[in-house]
Amino acid sequence: MLFVGSTALAAPTMVETVDVEQQRWRQTLPLYGTLTSPRDAELTPRVAGLVERVDVDAGDRVDAGETLITLDRSLARLTLNTLEASVAEARAQLAEAERLASEAERLAARSAISQTELASRRSEVDVQAAALDRLRAEAARQREVLDRHEIVAPFAGTVRERLVEPGEYVAESTPVVGLVATERLRMDVAAPQQYFSAIEAGMPVRIQPEALHGETLEAKVDVKVAASDALARTFLARIFVDNAAGRLTPGMSAKVLFEITSPEEVLVIPRDALVREPRGGTRVWIVESGDEGLRAVERQVSLGRSADNRVEVLSGLSAGDRVIVRGNESLSRGQRVRLAEPRAGPDRAATAADRSLRLSDGTSG
Known part of the structure; x- marks a missing residue:
């Protein structure tokens, strides 16, 4: 292939490339919600009467069956x-x-x-x-x-509020104590409908309560409700969180991290490979080897999912293509390029293919 003009005569532009990989799509899906109690009740007497004794106050921990309030008998x-x-x-x-x-x-x-x-x-x-x-x-x-002149705790929990005092007359419909269970909290998450097949009961999740300043708790999806909200296009995923240590309380906000993995393999490239076009659309540059060395070749691509600085490519590339991720900002069609040595750290190490492409270009990197 012969390229003519200033592009052919210019010094090769140094670029960095990565292979287009075919792999199962993996992403971390963050969703937000509020911790609530699965049991939160305002207790009322089963008979009317005069309050004789109040044995609890707000903040007290009580066991199931423990007497909270006694009426005059x-x-x-x-x-x-x-x-x-x-x-x-x-x-x-x-x-x-x-x-x-x-x-x-x-x-x-x-x-x-x-x-x-x-x-x-x-x-x-x-x-x-x-x-x-x-x-x-x-x-x-x-x-x-x-x-029934004794109001007892129907479940173990924490007294949220005490609503009566000794000497008051209460009817059967009068709330006397607010009781909330806190040893096991619940989190209901509205998940986007496109993840319905990816989220299943039993799958592990990580929970980051805002009050714990980034600390992560391990949990799992207990229930997936097989019905969606037609207006919000979401479905319910319910997660129970162990709170035996008492570090959490109902009403706290938290982030749930779902590790989503697709069953099929897809083409994946770094987000840095993308070049947005002013009129819309997206392209990438790949490196091809010709008679005169390495050249930048433009490819139009259509994209799917995006997460964690990676994007799914639906069309325009094939597995094994080498896309340019650095130095692609001002390339032109057919421009000569040379490959930079891979940087230390998270960047990929040079492969045999890298070395053979550099040799074919006549450069040592």
Whole structure:
């Protein structure tokens, strides 16, 4: 191939190149959300009454079943005592009815009483047994009412707020204590719909709560809701975070890092290889070897995903092409180039292909 003009006569421009690679697309997807508690409740009494004692205050840690507030139980206890006395009375009346019925059975065997009298005494036993059962049920109900004068914690957590004081009268709909579970927090993340197939339940994620100043916590996706928000074009990913140490609290903001990997391989190049055109579109420069050495060749490309200083190339390049990532700002078509020695650090080491291209150009780098 013969190039004519000033471009051909100019000294070669030093450039840096990398290979176009075919690999599975990997990216870190950062999404943001707020830590919340899976259990946050305002507790109300199960019976109305006068507050006798308050055993907790805001900030207290409580266990499930622990008593938080006690209502005055004087009247309820008196009612229970009355019912228990009635149960004892009914039990005695049943015993007497059973004794009389047994006596009637013996007399009837000797034809000393009529069958009608025997049937009456048997019926009295049934009546007294039913009365005893009714009173036992009423006493059991009253015991439950008495127990309900204590408001207990339905789950372990932290008292968010105390809403009543001793001496106040509360109805069954009156909130008395705010309780929130904090040992295990929840984070609901709205993920873009294009990642629906990439995010699965069980996949590991990293969480960076803002309050921990960059510290990372390991977690996993617990639930992926297979329904999307039609307006926002998102779906729900739910993550639970262990907080046994108590370093986090509901309401904190946090960033979730999802490591996304595509199942198929794609062409990937560094973002530095891209040259934006004033009229729109994107091109890259690649290095080709000809009769007169190395030349810069322009390629129009179409792009896909972009992340972590890398871009996906949908068309315009092939695996193994060498794209220019440094020195491509002012190249012209057919311009002679030479390859710079790779820099130390994260840049790629020189390959055998680099060396052979430099030899074909007649330069030593």
